[in-house]
Amino acid sequence: MSKLHLVFGGRVSDPQGLDFVDLANLDVVGLYPDYKSAEKAWRSAAQRTVDDAEMKYVVVHLHKLLQPEAE
Numbered sequence: 001m002s003k004l005h006l007v008f009g010g011r012v013s014d015p016q017g018l019d020f021v022d023l024a025n026l027d028v029v030g031l032y033p034d035y036k037s038a039e040k041a042w043r044s045a046a047q048r049t050v051d052d053a054e055m056k057y058v059v060v061h062l063h064k065l066l067q068p069e070a071e
């Protein structure tokens with residue numbers, strides 16, 4: 001199984017948290033087969049919104065959710 005990663009972002013209520021306030025308008029950047037390419041996409045997306053403290057992008061390790069016992 002490949003190690004899938006999801007990169008997405010959106011407006012959060014607290015910049016230090018993960019409470020996304022508008023789930024209908026999340027920016028799904030994409031799915032990536034490895035962490036290196038996901039991190040590159042995350043950096044690019046986060047850099048575009050660097051001046052907006054309420055925007056946050058994250059990398060989700062989907063492979064850990066799909067097969068938690070494999071880790």
